Amino acid sequence: MTALLHRLKGDRVIWMTVLFLGLISLLAVYSSISSLAFKREGGSTLHFLMKHGLMLITGGIIMIYAARQQYTIYSRFAQLLIGVMAVLLLLTLLLGSNINDASRWITVPIINQSFQTSDPAKVVLIVYLARVLGKHHGEEWTFRDVLLKLMVPVGVICGLILPANFSTAAVLFTVCLIIMFIGEVPIKHMAMIVGLAVGAFILLMVLAKTTPGLLPRADTWVSRIESFGVEDHDANYQVEHAKIAIASGGFLPNGPGSGTSRNYLPHPYSDMIYAFIIEEYGSIIGGLGLLLLYLILMFRAVRIASKCVKQFGSLVAIGLSLMLVLQAMINMAVAVNLVPVTGQPLPLVSMGGTSVWFTCLAIGIVLSVSRSLEEQQPSITPDVKRPRTALA
Numbered sequence: 001m002t003a004l005l006h007r008l009k010g011d012r013v014i015w016m017t018v019l020f021l022g023l024i025s026l027l028a029v030y031s032s033i034s035s036l037a038f039k040r041e042g043g044s045t046l047h048f049l050m051k052h053g054l055m056l057i058t059g060g061i062i063m064i065y066a067a068r069q070q071y072t073i074y075s076r077f078a079q080l081l082i083g084v085m086a087v088l089l090l091l092t093l094l095l096g097s098n099i100n101d102a103s104r105w106i107t108v109p110i111i112n113q114s115f116q117t118s119d120p121a122k123v124v125l126i127v128y129l130a131r132v133l134g135k136h137h138g139e140e141w142t143f144r145d146v147l148l149k150l151m152v153p154v155g156v157i158c159g160l161i162l163p164a165n166f167s168t169a170a171v172l173f174t175v176c177l178i179i180m181f182i183g184e185v186p187i188k189h190m191a192m193i194v195g196l197a198v199g200a201f202i203l204l205m206v207l208a209k210t211t212p213g214l215l216p217r218a219d220t221w222v223s224r225i226e227s228f229g230v231e232d233h234d235a236n237y238q239v240e241h242a243k244i245a246i247a248s249g250g251f252l253p254n255g256p257g258s259g260t261s262r263n264y265l266p267h268p269y270s271d272m273i274y275a276f277i278i279e280e281y282g283s284i285i286g287g288l289g290l291l292l293l294y295l296i297l298m299f300r301a302v303r304i305a306s307k308c309v310k311q312f313g314s315l316v317a318i319g320l321s322l323m324l325v326l327q328a329m330i331n332m333a334v335a336v337n338l339v340p341v342t343g344q345p346l347p348l349v350s351m352g353g354t355s356v357w358f359t360c361l362a363i364g365i366v367l368s369v370s371r372s373l374e375e376q377q378p379s380i381t382p383d384v385k386r387p388r389t390a391l392a
Contacts, residue, residue, distance in 0.1 A: 009374065010067045010367030013300050017293050018063070018363060021348040022056050024277065024290065029351045031257050032268040032276045048269075052351050059360035066364025071313055071372055074365055075134070078127035082153055085121040089160035092117045115354035118161045118168050123362050125157045126319040129176055133183035134312030146189045150180060155197075162204075166221050167342035171326055173197065179319045183311070228340040241265045242275035242335045249279040249286065256280055269351040271343055274335040290349070291332065297363075298325045304370045313369040320362040 008015050026049075033048045092106045105114040132149050154176045162169040180190060208215035227236055245261035245268075248254075259279040262268050268276040277286040301321030305314040324347045331346045333339045345352055347359050 008064070008067070009371040011300050011304060011370040014297060014363065014367060014370070017297050017300075018060075018348065018360075020293055022060070025056065025349040025351075026053060027256055028273055028277050028280070028349065029269050031259060031280060032262045032273065033351065034262055048351070055353065055356045056348075059356040062357055063360040063364040063367065066361050067367035067371055069368055071316065071365060071368040072310075074127050074316070074368075075131040075312055078124050078131055081120075081124045082128045082157075085117070085124045086156050086160060088117045089121055089157065093160065093163060116165075118165055118172075119355045119358040121157050121161065122168070122172050122323060123320065123358055123365075125153065125172065126175065126179065126323060127316055127365070128153060129179055130183075130312050130315035130319055133179065133185070133315055134310065137183070137311040141185050141189060143189050143192065146180075146185060146193065150176075150185070151193055163215055163217065165343075166217065167330070167344055171330065171344070172323070175319060175323045175326065178322060179315055182318060183315055224340045238266045238272060238341055239334070239337045242272050243337060245272075245275040245279040246283070246287075246336065249282050251283050253282040253285055254280055270345050271331070271341075271350070272335060273346055273350050274332050277349075278335075294325050294328045297321060301366055304366065304373065307373050308369055309376070313372065317366050317369045320366055324359060324362060 029052050030045060030049050033045050088106065095106070106117055107114040129150065136145075136149070154173065158169045158173045158176075161172065177190060177194070181187070204215065205218060208218040241261065241264055245259070245265055248259075248261065257280070259268075259276055261276055261279050265272050265276060267273075274287075274290065277290060280286065281289070298321055301317045305317040308314040308317065327344050328347050330339060330342055330344045331350075334341055334344070345355065348356065
């Protein structure tokens with residue numbers, strides 16, 4: 001294991017954290033998938049285990065390859081791909097697969113593989129935003145510059161994600177605001193942007209009420225908020241059964257394969273996998289242990305960002321890791337009934353398709369920033385603190 005870690009470039013703590021998350025994912029998915037396997041594959045779990053394992057392995061390959069590249073190359077790719085992502089998101093809304101009144105998936109014709117276009121769009125937008133902030137680091141931001149250079153791409157991408165996936169759009173918009181704050185965009189400009197965004201969303205909801213079909217998911221959003229914290233067993237079916245699973249787990253582990261919530265808990269292998277993990281591994285190891293792994297990931301990313309010389313590298317490390325960790329926190333908060341149901345999966349743990357690949361790509365980019373620090377370390381004098389410079 002030590003020899004393997006020495007071969008891998010970048011922060012070794014992040015590599016170990018990802019490895020642990022992948023192992024937890026394999027165990028939890030294999031244990032929780034039996035009910036779905038019985039319905040779709042005649043009782044065999046091997047199909048789903050092999051498919052999920054293949055996704056994790058190929059995701060690991062993507063992560064290794066991304067970590068070996070110079071992180072500045074992703075700045076150029078983001079500049080080229082930001083428009084492509086907008087087109088893909090628009091095509092998804094118009095032609096994508098519709099499930100539960102949400103067009104989130106688009107299918108690649110040749111390989112017949114579907115994926116959520118919001119997954120690559122999140123990565124591209126954050127890298128693009130870091131690029132713009134890095135190039136203009138140290139310059140004075142006017143409100144016009146903030147609108148044209150920052151909020152136009154953010155508004156387009158988040159706006160195209162919003163109709164099908166409100167929670168993803170909200171999380172991504174929040175992460176973008178945090179990146180802008182770290183990138184020294186004036187708070188008064190950001191406050192005005194938030195006000196405009198809230199006003200635009202209220203107007204959109206009013207139009208959705210007066211124009212049926214304009215926003216098919218609007219009624220779902222409202223019902224989830226209204227039913228949150230209310231004693232309505234039908235509306236809170238998912239959360240009620242998640243709490244039963246958590247209560248059954250107790251503090252100490254019951255052991256792999258001991259969970260019974262797979263028979264009644266909706267989506268124990270994806271959206272509600274955190275509750276299922278607590279049922280089998282207990283609140284201390286399964287609950288707090290999993291939470292600790294994500295906090296370690298965030299801590300190491302902040303450490304990488306604080307040491308990075310270039311503003312672009314710092315913002316990319318913070319933005320991509322924050323996106324993943326915030327998504328994980330929301331998934332956990334839903335399971336313990338702290339926030340309304342959102343449908344956010346647990347990164348690198350929930351069973352998923354191509355979303356695993358883009359999660360691994362995001363972590364690979366963070367590792368690429370870390371690797372560049374390791375390569376530059378011998379040439380940096382310890383007693384001299386080098387100033388940050390914008391991306392050339």
